[in-house]
Amino acid sequence: MAKAPPVLTRLQNHSPKKAHKQHSMSPLCLSIFLLVTCVALFTLFQIQSLHTPPSSSSPWFLMHQWQKVTTSTQELTSMAEKLRQAVTFLPLKDLRYQEKALQGHTWFMSSMYDTREEGEVQYQQFPSQSSNGRLLCLKGRDTHDGSWNSYALAWPETLPFNATLLKGLTFVSYNHYNYDNIWHGLSAVVPFVAWHIRNECESPSRWILYHWGELRFKMGAWLRTLTEATFDGEPFIEGFEWANNSEPICFEKAVVMRHNEGGMSRVRRMETYDYMRCKARAYCNVSLEDARINNKGLPGIGLTLFMRTGPRSFRNESAVIGIFEKECAKVEGCKLMVAYSNNLTFCEQVKLMSLTDILASPHGAQLTNMFLMDRNSSVMEFFPKGWLKLAGVGQYVYHWIASWSGMKHQGAWRDPEGEPCPFPEDDRRCMSVYKGGKIGLNETYFSKWAKNVLNEVKTRKTVEVSNKSTASTSSCACS
Numbered sequence: 001m002a003k004a005p006p007v008l009t010r011l012q013n014h015s016p017k018k019a020h021k022q023h024s025m026s027p028l029c030l031s032i033f034l035l036v037t038c039v040a041l042f043t044l045f046q047i048q049s050l051h052t053p054p055s056s057s058s059p060w061f062l063m064h065q066w067q068k069v070t071t072s073t074q075e076l077t078s079m080a081e082k083l084r085q086a087v088t089f090l091p092l093k094d095l096r097y098q099e100k101a102l103q104g105h106t107w108f109m110s111s112m113y114d115t116r117e118e119g120e121v122q123y124q125q126f127p128s129q130s131s132n133g134r135l136l137c138l139k140g141r142d143t144h145d146g147s148w149n150s151y152a153l154a155w156p157e158t159l160p161f162n163a164t165l166l167k168g169l170t171f172v173s174y175n176h177y178n179y180d181n182i183w184h185g186l187s188a189v190v191p192f193v194a195w196h197i198r199n200e201c202e203s204p205s206r207w208i209l210y211h212w213g214e215l216r217f218k219m220g221a222w223l224r225t226l227t228e229a230t231f232d233g234e235p236f237i238e239g240f241e242w243a244n245n246s247e248p249i250c251f252e253k254a255v256v257m258r259h260n261e262g263g264m265s266r267v268r269r270m271e272t273y274d275y276m277r278c279k280a281r282a283y284c285n286v287s288l289e290d291a292r293i294n295n296k297g298l299p300g301i302g303l304t305l306f307m308r309t310g311p312r313s314f315r316n317e318s319a320v321i322g323i324f325e326k327e328c329a330k331v332e333g334c335k336l337m338v339a340y341s342n343n344l345t346f347c348e349q350v351k352l353m354s355l356t357d358i359l360a361s362p363h364g365a366q367l368t369n370m371f372l373m374d375r376n377s378s379v380m381e382f383f384p385k386g387w388l389k390l391a392g393v394g395q396y397v398y399h400w401i402a403s404w405s406g407m408k409h410q411g412a413w414r415d416p417e418g419e420p421c422p423f424p425e426d427d428r429r430c431m432s433v434y435k436g437g438k439i440g441l442n443e444t445y446f447s448k449w450a451k452n453v454l455n456e457v458k459t460r461k462t463v464e465v466s467n468k469s470t471a472s473t474s475s476c477a478c479s
Ligand SMILES: *[C@@H]1O[C@H](CO)[C@@H](O)[C@H](O)[C@H]1NC(C)=O
Pocket: 013, 014, 015, 161, 162
């Protein structure tokens, strides 16, 4: 278990009832703030007095000045109190945008704007110039309705009453989906990786995970290990168990992401996936010399059938394996591997992918692992019946991730046969039948497809080997 990072300060209570007693107990930071302001004002008066004619620099005048400064101190103190009282919390989930969530995630911290730079990840940082130096404060730990959790901005000198200040860097993640599914979880973590690379590999002291503004306490095991590998340490996920729900928690430095990879250019995405691949291989002690080149000086070609069990598995696995086995045997250096995603550890998956040049697998979250292959590797995807018409754009996610991570998606095979549906074929209700469908095969098609992809990969790798290009020696660098 990761250790909880230290809680810095529990700020003193300044409720009006106790104001009398506690006046002398102002927090140190407030005193310093006021002192600096007073000195600045006093200096201004001094400068002003230099410009006034000598006749007015009588003892009376000096006393007059002193009274003025004293008044200002009191005014400043009361102004600071007002600022502390003026910190206004808004719901994290803005119900006005509830129906429009997919059109830009604006329902999370809807009053805020992201920092946008051409081709770069969109993010918010606190404190920053755009927050006018204000910190992010959060309140509440609701896990069912994000409109019961809230946020506010406050100056560090005038944090809201009873606020707790947490030190270090905090990553605040908004995800429209969840942190268990490896594809949806990865989408939420990628923008933080991009930020990390651009900010001298600065790693967070804690993560705060939101789904629709509702607090989440866990990442799935795969995502958790990838995060640990990427940020050089087990992620500490803040659950606020220690906190009082109605009291604010403010953050010394916070970075908020709510658009996944949105806004990132292809180059930036590729750089981010390169970095995660590199960190994951280092974490798992994967030696890259393994099986790159066989003993005849020819390139090794790893062909992996990555199987699923249950929904979207092959109806006749051994027949599918047989077809790929036959094609692989025809290509010198080809090695067929058959693996099941359900019982491989994270590092076993990383190792397998680093030996894979061609990943053949049914549509499903296990395909997310593709970014762990060397750049320019190939992906072959299989769908059960009915998905093309009914599954929506989501069915193309592995085309997208292939493009973002520098892989080559070699197309998809879609089974024309499938489980019978009692409604007309393109009725949306059929999706519930097709969703868990199994995948058949077409020997003619699979053989030809495998042969073409194998030949293409062989040609590419032969050139790479003869040119001694080592595609995978890039170090995991931050700028
Ligand atoms: C601060 O906390 C104290 C003790 O929990 C409580 O009595 C007081 O009302 C709180 N002040 C505010 C402004 O919430």
